[in-house]
Amino acid sequence: MIEEKLKELNIAISEAPKPLAAYVPAVKAGAFVFTAGQLPMSEGKLIAAGKVPSDVSLEDARKAAEVSAINCLGAVKSVVGDLNKIKRIVKVSVFVNSAEGFTDQPKVANGASELLGKIFGEKGKHARSAVGVNELPLNSPVEIELIAEVEE
Amino acid sequence: MIEEKLKELNIAISEAPKPLAAYVPAVKAGAFVFTAGQLPMSEGKLIAAGKVPSDVSLEDARKAAEVSAINCLGAVKSVVGDLNKIKRIVKVSVFVNSAEGFTDQPKVANGASELLGKIFGEKGKHARSAVGVNELPLNSPVEIELIAEVEE
């Protein structure tokens, strides 16, 4: 059902990111899956780089948040196999690489939140934090992690 | 019992914040409630805005942390109905909008921690992180989220 919804939205969940040396994309513990912080990587590259909105426009940052959220789902998939096992997207944390004076982090984060709503409906309604930070890995405009509740 | 304590401390837990389009104030999953990041909003407005301590004094930031913590409890209440169901305040994360050179984030966070201690006693003793960030939504001086363990 989720796979059909993803097809309808034209979203491809990439194969599980390769396990890295020191950590993994996601861990399942009890009924929860915790993802690592995900960047807006597509085909191995950031889709945008720099601070919002001086280097990356609000609209592009929103799109980067969407891609980061998709990568979070790839991370969840890497440990549960089937996204239909997701009972609830519980919590989403959004870090926005913020130029001085930028206070619209929630508008960036909406890219992730609205996409999760489209994919999962009621199950996609999550608690969320959006904060600004001064630097992110690889100069990414956004980094997102999430916690999902899954069938055990 | 908690309601009486709140009355004694003259704290009003506002009605559950209205559900927003893309996310919700809190989610209950298993025995845990995860809140969204809460700002020091009172009657629909931030009680202070700007960086600590250049725009907002340490004392005012402490007060903002108290109000944010109260709003976290409002978020928990929105999903469990009765704050007596809280078995433990587990984790509190405090993001402080920090001017250059400000390193007293824990003193700001104490506003939240001490209030939770007054309200919940032993059940209010939580693990906590306090970090500085360069920007927050709406130019808020502080953003707080928490995890509570609740009766199922």
Place this chain on the structure above:
Amino acid sequence: MIEEKLKELNIAISEAPKPLAAYVPAVKAGAFVFTAGQLPMSEGKLIAAGKVPSDVSLEDARKAAEVSAINCLGAVKSVVGDLNKIKRIVKVSVFVNSAEGFTDQPKVANGASELLGKIFGEKGKHARSAVGVNELPLNSPVEIELIAEVEE
């Protein structure tokens, strides 16, 4: 077994940090332990202070991440008593005090991740976030918190 591994690696897990007034080093809730954010304190003092890499070199920041991770284990130990009860290091969050233009937060965080891998093997493979922030408590170069799954 973990104690022997720690001895082999010449790592001393300090006695549980003293409970502070307003919060505690860690909380166990269900099968999870959530730690407070830990700084690279050793014998009551930060082992380094300032921003990475302008004040603190990447190598020293890596070392600070190791010490912070060790302190996280001390926090876990304070609530479970025996580190053999850890079934999995689930999630590690690393905040790096970042000078302008520093985007190698993952290299700093690897200090913590690789150490946890050495100590816990497969059980130490965690999900991780690494973000840059503009200020941290006491001007610490790094702050780390973790979530562990433990035997109930």
